[in-house]
Amino acid sequence: MTDLLDILANPAFWVAVLRIATPLILGTLGVLLCERAGVLNLGIEGIMVAGAFTGWLAVYAGAPLGVGVGAAALTGMVFGLLHAFLTVGLALSQHVSGLGITLLATALSYFGYRVSFPKVNTPPTIAPFAPMEWLPVPILNAQTSLTLFALLLVPAVAWVLYRTPLGLALRMVGENPQAAESQGVSVAATRTGAIVAGSALMGVAGSFLTLSAFNAFFFNMVNGRGWICVALVVFASWRPGKALLGALLFAFFDALQLRLQQSGDAVLPYQIYLMLPYLLSILALVLVARKASYPQALMKPYRKGER
Amino acid sequence: MSNATVLRLRGITKRFGSLVANDGISLDLQAGEVLALLGENGAGKSTLMSILFGHYVADEGSIEVFGAPLPAGNPKAALAAGVGMVHQHFTLADNLSVLDNVMMGTEPLWRVFSRCAAGRARLLEVAQRFGLPVQPDAMVGNLSVGERQRVEILKALYRGARILILDEPTAVLTPQESEALFATLAQMVAQGLSVIFISHKLGEVLRVSQRIAVLRGGKLVAEARTAETTQAQLALWMVGHAVEAPRRRPARSVGDAVCVLDHVSTASAKDERQDHSSALREVSLTLRAGEITTIAGVSGNGQVALAELLCGTRRATSGTAQLMGRTLPPSPARLVQRGVARIPEDRHAVGVVGDLPVWENAVSERLRSPVFSRWSWFVRRAAARLHARRIEIAFDVRGAGLMAPARSLSGGNMQKLILGRALLAPEQAEDVDNKKYPTRAPRLIVAHQPTWGLDIGAVAYVQQQLIAARDAGAAVLVISDDLDEVLALGDRVAVMHGGHLGEARPTAAWTREAIGLAMAGATMTAQQPVAGALP
């Protein structure tokens, strides 16, 4: 028990929590935007891989870090556009389309990496984002600017969703697309916009891994974080504030499990500890399932003019 | 009231594949008038209005609103031109507030601040002006049907619509709520609005409108001033030939009780609104052989719960439900086994599995019985197809054949397939133990809105089949929101309101007014109706 208190009292622990939470916050907000507009985007896992790769590749090729993040966002948007074309334009199964994009984006990224670096054994590195030492806030000043961006994005997304006409249109499109269409809002355009914006965030989430948390691109780097974001959105009842809470809670347990492993008191094989995040995600889904107030048009394809 | 023409439709034609929904329709709407658009189900009224509002694009023809041509296929343009539509199935988001629903789409999307305060003030002002009180911050999901319709109307009025289209607005209202709506219409006309009122109910149309346009089979067949026409003439135009008022054929001999419900309650389903309208509260009902019992009531007062209980897809949470002396089984398969024929409300979504072929749908309920499967495991395909063919012939199911997917059938033919499946008993097979699975005619028939959306010919056919089944000794239950049908078919009528079922009385003992009041939840004492849902 004292071990636990020791861990919690150490500021390095909380630094780790925020660091682990950042890609989750960004990814969850991305999924949230898509699902609020009524579209399930299972491409997140692949888009995060692709974002991680392109962001890193851009910086490796000499671009400044900000451009790297932009490249990752752009990559996300391209895959988002593909997903929008398939699910909004062609009204295909949102599950299968998303899975296809995850498989495609991952395969393309790994292919691209191998083509660019056919013979390396240790992954080449870049100079990542530096901690924001100029900030007077403890724990926060050990984070990089992407984390600050993620934290500020939460109230920004909430504002857009609840206080702007654009946000209202987006929410309506996810609740009753017929109503939106009858009131002059283009369902197709709004959904496409939401998917592209959400996918951009997913790409940035991926780039955090290669440009901030680590400094190189590894295979299996994303390791299911995308799916965890999908679970977190349900846990957050599709609200940005709760999404932040969920991401932090999750990161807390993830960081805790890492520390416990390392504390030498580990009774169980380390793999069991690593299972915790995934088990927690499933638990979160089950607990929230009964009360979930889904956006009512989620996963129902909307075909304009079809009775 | 000037005589300016506010709306001009010329030569509107619209085809869906081989079906001509609208054929060269030309129509004018004058300022400050209520024009009724009359026609039976499938005549093309909703299609025409959907074209006007921009949901569909006409294949031919033009539209002029206030003298200016209206761009096609664009609800935004229609709204901007002053055309507003109140849809039959409300287009509201349950999880958003009244204000959100009304304001959505009224502000430019690039604006950073949504002007909520101004919007709220405007909404309240419009609501006051037209006598439609609402609470802007209420969640739409929590509102009653009448209140939701008010929001739907306010959506159009908030945007300053000068031409209002109402699509079958009284379909979900009690007679008293309908009166309130008519009063609102009068207010709108007094303020200079023009209204197109779509309906298939003759009485209403005569009450509310100044002019009537009749559609039949996609064509405009007649236009008349309301004051100069009669119900009979309208009916003639609507149907194309003289229609006899439906004559009730009284039951010959009423037998034993087949199904008895005693203070039965159910819960609401997971995806329904969790209130009194979607559950049964202590319902008591006795259905006797050789008798048709009809349940009247506005849709959404528990009829779905009652139908699902008797169809086996909802359980009773208290009370006793008996079928022929034994407990009512909560399983569709066992109900069919015990001789219950079920006709669901939604033929497309519940009645058939659209992607599967017609022949599989024809035997879907009885697949587990030894007639159609060996050891309930291997399907006897030949026997199944034979039975499907018998249904096809006996019930005149026309379509692309037994192997075509069921969704390719038209509404009327799909309903005939469902009827045949429910009513036609399979032939005794020789190598089968028929004692356990007797194949005789059904003992109880549960029909939920059996004639909804059908043309007059199909409606008559379905009603005939139900009467024939009654005369053959079955107990028949018909749940219908069409009061004319309820009175025409029923030997006894009971009224449903708020999950409660009133006492079933012989049809002759009811007056239209009494039923209307019961539908609204009020009761009659002496001459004065007690206040219920009266506005």
Added chain:
Amino acid sequence: MMRLERRHEASRAALVLAPIGAVAFTMLVSALLVLWAGAPVGRTYALLLQGGFGSVFAWSETLTRAVPLILTGLAATVAFKARLFNIGAEGQLFAGALAAVAVGGMHGGTGFELAPWLLFPLMMLAAAVAGALLLLGPALMKNELGVDEVVTTLLINFIVLLGVSALLDGPMKDPAAMGWPQSVSLQPDLELGKLIAQTRVHTGLVWAVSLAVMVWAIFKYTVLGFDIRAMGANARAAEFAGVPVTRTVVLVALLSGALAGLAGAIEVAGRTSYVTLDMSPGYGYTGIVIAMLAGLHPLGVIAAGVFVAGVLVGADTMSRAVGVPTYIADVIVAASLIAVLVATLLTQYRVRMK
């Protein structure tokens, strides 16, 4: 902008041509990737096809690789047909493999020695049960609580893989493997025999094809098959018609999970004889693509499985010769999935631009 109009009938020919056309289109587009890798396009594709289908040896490798793919393809077909999106075949495969080794290599930890003719079916049964149980949880969670099974089955994959890793480091480790994390081997007399001598093709292929035929027969001739198809097409109408929904969901989950579990067991019994962490390069996920390529038709899964296996095998050969990374096969497979979706849609709908 784009409008979809339903066609009245989809011709049988169109339904078969659609996946073929889609794959052809995909390979055309993937040529761009070959160019990026700096290799000659024609030669690359020639080597790819030769490597997969160009010689007896190539075919033997392809058929060997096809076995787990057909089985995971069947697992996905059964589940998807009932609209149960089983993305957990990867985990179920490993669970089955572990169960097979536990029973067949370690006697279930009991130390009892049973005769091989008894142990073999027990081993297969254990694998099927392991896979089935793994899918049962998510399936019931979906049926009772409405929890999306895509996410739960995916997350379970990660959990299972970690579990495999833990077991391979610990209780199931092969002490004779010199520190390499692999499991104890199966008893030699439990291994599947060779179908074609001097190749790696084993009798597992017969199992795979037989199971495909069995699934096809279930769909077409049994009441369960009807229940599955009806539930997948319209769950409400199926319930109304008397289909026992929960029972069908359970049976679908058991069958689908069992097929994936058997994929793992047959891989162990036929190809490797022990479990390693890398014994499956994503067969579970590829199975989904194969199921979609086959239009969810069990017999089509055989053809699709062989085809995809050929592409994967050919890519290995081609990569060694020309240097284009093997991941191109994964790109082709993933892009084929999307292309097939679009092609199948086009058989049912016409696209109109406004």
